[in-house]
Amino acid sequence: MNAKKALRTSPVAASAARSTIADVAREAGVSKATVSRFLNHRERLLTPDIATRVEVAIAALDYSPSPMAQALKRGRSRLIGLVVADVTNPFSVAVLRGAEKACQDAGYLLMLFNLGNDSRRETEAIAALTAYQVEGFILNTLGRDASAATHAARHGKPVVLVDRRHQGMQADFVSLDNAGAVQLGAQHLVDAGYRELLFVSEPVRDVSSREDREAAFRRFISDSAAEVPGLQGRTYESDVDDARGLDQALHSLRQRAGKRLPAIVSSNAVVTLRVAAAMARLGWHFGADVGLVGFDDTEWAPYVGPGLSTIAQPTDELGRIAAGCLLERLRGLDLPPRQILLSGQLLARGSSIPG
Amino acid sequence: MNAKKALRTSPVAASAARSTIADVAREAGVSKATVSRFLNHRERLLTPDIATRVEVAIAALDYSPSPMAQALKRGRSRLIGLVVADVTNPFSVAVLRGAEKACQDAGYLLMLFNLGNDSRRETEAIAALTAYQVEGFILNTLGRDASAATHAARHGKPVVLVDRRHQGMQADFVSLDNAGAVQLGAQHLVDAGYRELLFVSEPVRDVSSREDREAAFRRFISDSAAEVPGLQGRTYESDVDDARGLDQALHSLRQRAGKRLPAIVSSNAVVTLRVAAAMARLGWHFGADVGLVGFDDTEWAPYVGPGLSTIAQPTDELGRIAAGCLLERLRGLDLPPRQILLSGQLLARGSSIPG
DNA sequence: TTGTAAGCGTTATCAA
DNA sequence: TTGATAACGCTTACAA
Numbered sequence: 235m236n237a238k239k240a241l242r243t244s245p246v247a248a249s250a251a252r253s254t255i256a257d258v259a260r261e262a263g264v265s266k267a268t269v270s271r272f273l274n275h276r277e278r279l280l281t282p283d284i285a286t287r288v289e290v291a292i293a294a295l296d297y298s299p300s301p302m303a304q305a306l307k308r309g310r311s312r313l314i315g316l317v318v319a320d321v322t323n324p325f326s327v328a329v330l331r332g333a334e335k336a337c338q339d340a341g342y343l344l345m346l347f348n349l350g351n352d353s354r355r356e357t358e359a360i361a362a363l364t365a366y367q368v369e370g371f372i373l374n375t376l377g378r379d380a381s382a383a384t385h386a387a388r389h390g391k392p393v394v395l396v397d398r399r400h401q402g403m404q405a406d407f408v409s410l411d412n413a414g415a416v417q418l419g420a421q422h423l424v425d426a427g428y429r430e431l432l433f434v435s436e437p438v439r440d441v442s443s444r445e446d447r448e449a450a451f452r453r454f455i456s457d458s459a460a461e462v463p464g465l466q467g468r469t470y471e472s473d474v475d476d477a478r479g480l481d482q483a484l485h486s487l488r489q490r491a492g493k494r495l496p497a498i499v500s501s502n503a504v505v506t507l508r509v510a511a512a513m514a515r516l517g518w519h520f521g522a523d524v525g526l527v528g529f530d531d532t533e534w535a536p537y538v539g540p541g542l543s544t545i546a547q548p549t550d551e552l553g554r555i556a557a558g559c560l561l562e563r564l565r566g567l568d569l570p571p572r573q574i575l576l577s578g579q580l581l582a583r584g585s586s587i588p589g
Numbered sequence: 590m591n592a593k594k595a596l597r598t599s600p601v602a603a604s605a606a607r608s609t610i611a612d613v614a615r616e617a618g619v620s621k622a623t624v625s626r627f628l629n630h631r632e633r634l635l636t637p638d639i640a641t642r643v644e645v646a647i648a649a650l651d652y653s654p655s656p657m658a659q660a661l662k663r664g665r666s667r668l669i670g671l672v673v674a675d676v677t678n679p680f681s682v683a684v685l686r687g688a689e690k691a692c693q694d695a696g697y698l699l700m701l702f703n704l705g706n707d708s709r710r711e712t713e714a715i716a717a718l719t720a721y722q723v724e725g726f727i728l729n730t731l732g733r734d735a736s737a738a739t740h741a742a743r744h745g746k747p748v749v750l751v752d753r754r755h756q757g758m759q760a761d762f763v764s765l766d767n768a769g770a771v772q773l774g775a776q777h778l779v780d781a782g783y784r785e786l787l788f789v790s791e792p793v794r795d796v797s798s799r800e801d802r803e804a805a806f807r808r809f810i811s812d813s814a815a816e817v818p819g820l821q822g823r824t825y826e827s828d829v830d831d832a833r834g835l836d837q838a839l840h841s842l843r844q845r846a847g848k849r850l851p852a853i854v855s856s857n858a859v860v861t862l863r864v865a866a867a868m869a870r871l872g873w874h875f876g877a878d879v880g881l882v883g884f885d886d887t888e889w890a891p892y893v894g895p896g897l898s899t900i901a902q903p904t905d906e907l908g909r910i911a912a913g914c915l916l917e918r919l920r921g922l923d924l925p926p927r928q929i930l931l932s933g934q935l936l937a938r939g940s941s942i943p944g
Numbered sequence: 945t946t947g948t949a950a951g952c953g954t955t956a957t958c959a960a
Numbered sequence: 961t962t963g964a965t966a967a968c969g970c971t972t973a974c975a976a
Contacts, residue, residue, distance in 0.1 A: 302657055514892060610969060658968075
């Protein structure tokens with residue numbers, strides 16, 4: 235198209251091939267070692283004259299070192315592996331976003347592996363990422379297969395678990411304070427006058443955050459029973475393809491409630507959506523017919539029904555802190571595994587007003 | 590024997606070090622070349638006896654080749670760079686999901702770079718990804734800075750553009766058939782009886798999909814004016830932090846409508862959410878007060894107000910096809926750039942019933 | 945059919 | 961302070 239471009243790239247292969255450290259060395263009339271030193275040990279050990287020559291050559295050739303070659307040599311790749319259970323889950327995405335930012339700021343790139351909720355791929359994910367020499371892992375997995383992550387840890391790679399603990403795994407763990415959050419949400423419903431509560435979750439088994447939340451809910455009920463007359467609570471596991479089951483669960487919830495007010499605590503955004511679907515099928519209204527507080531403050535929560543009351547997780551922070559923990563370990567911090575719990579925030583909207 | 594060797598063979602660190610091709614060669618009593626051949630040229634050129642010995646050794650040492658070293662040697666990395674404008678946008682995530690699946694199935698890993706809607710980071714993204722020797726790019730960027738992508742293409746790396754075209758860029762392009770989709774949505778509103786239409790979009794300039802949709806909307810209005818008495822249409826650009834402006838736009842929409850029915854076509858899920866917020870502020874109801882059809886069929890669309898009518902994009906397909914195009918190019922396919930347009934699907938719900 | 949050796953782009957260890 | 965040179969883990973002529 236333009237002759238200018240053609241001129242600029244006159245040496246035939248110049249535009250196609252990345253320039254290497256050897257090119258720079260030749261251009262500057264020094265050895266590769268000197269160029270490498272200039273790059274890695276910046277100011278030290280360099281004659282000003284030589285330094286500037288190298289600097290000029292680097293600029294002239296638009297040289298930047300190959301991370302691949304560096305990785306091979308140093309054994310460090312500036313790569314961090316991120317495994318998420320399900321990119322479709324807004325929570326995962328939000329965390330991903332926070333983590334990505336922190337990693338990039340620290341000069342690391344993120345390699346993403348999405349499990350698509352298939353726990354069998356967990357091992358595969360860790361293996362692939364390990365092969366690429368990622369320096370550490372941020373894991374938000376299903377947790378069925380602790381062995382995979384343990385394997386990673388045994389290879390000396392630091393691991394940070396987000397939201398979901400693995401049994402007996404020695405790793406930093408960053409999560410919402412689930413117990414506190416459940417307490418917050420359930421208490422809010424009680425304060426609003428609801429007395430017959432139902433905790434709705436995805437299958438709880440082996441997913442630590444679900445277990446924690448359910449356990450906290452049970453504890454809340456038994457702890458509060460004394461002070462709050464008529465308070466009752468049950469739990470229900472909702473399955474993806476059992477809409478009817480959920481409908482029935484809601485029916486019996488109202489039945490049990492009798493004259494008392496029934497309400498739901500939903501354990502994440504996915505479940506909240508299912509509950510919303512059920513409510514629509516039944517023709518019931520949030521707040522008046524059944525109260526609701528749901529985990530995860532999605533952007534759409536304010537516009538569903540009278541507005542859904544939610545417990546917001548500090549997702550961005552979770553991601554940032556998880557990445558931060560990892561980066562600290564990569565910088566050599568040697569501490570026993572930490573548990574970092576962040577508190578949730580209650581956002582009261584129409585769905586928790588008996589109206 | 591240096592300390593390194595000692596470390597290697599000490600039982601403690603034994604589990605920590607990945608085994609290399611040299612280890613396998615030693616174990617099998619053959620040369621590295623033979624192991625390499627076994628790996629790369631499978632059946633050919635191998636004595637059964639030797640082949641099995643290698644196979645056993647590989648299994649025994651749990652060996653897998655280092656993609657980094659392979660990349661360095663071959664110049665191919667089995668990596669694909671994915672740049673998304675905004676991981677927060679559900680559309681981006683959905684595409685990401687489709688693309689990731691296809692890439693993984695083909696043995697490629699995805700390197701993710703999120704722009705966070707900051708167009709200045711586009712160059713940075715491409716540079717970082719290029720440095721890691723990604724073999725190709727899937728780009729869903731803002732499109733301000735075509736030079737970045739062009740740069741990539743000039744380096745001989747195939748590029749696929751998703752949803753957003755870059756001006757004058759020679760690359761495969763995969764997208765929704767925006768013109769058809771707008772027609773579908775607008776016609777639906779007209780059929781439902783709405784006559785005063787407003788197309789609401791994020792700032793249109795330089796983002797091809799937004800431009801296409803707006804242009805299609807304008808065309809629809811002028812084309813239909815003759816047959817549909819009283820049909821009028823305008824466009825409005827909504828800014829993130831100008832909620833008041835949007836409120837006013839809705840006000841004047843109703844004013845202009847007079848006795849005719851007013852409706853909105855919203856150009857993506859983000860805008861739809863903003864419109865929902867405005868409607869809530871104004872105390873208006875979808876369908877009855879103002880009709881709506883919105884781009885992007887999110888999971889929450891059915892539960893906002895009377896259900897939001899949407900135009901669903903085949904997001905998964907978009908991602909899959911984009912990845913497919915790239916993989917074809919990587920396999921050597923040499924064709925002029927293709928444009929692949931997929932049609933949207935209208936999902937009619939309460940928000941387009943004047944009720 | 946198999947082995948030897950060079951080299952991909954770096955960094956690190958030596959001498960000089 | 962700088963420069964050869966040997967790795968890092970792999971592939972691939974070229975020899976045997």
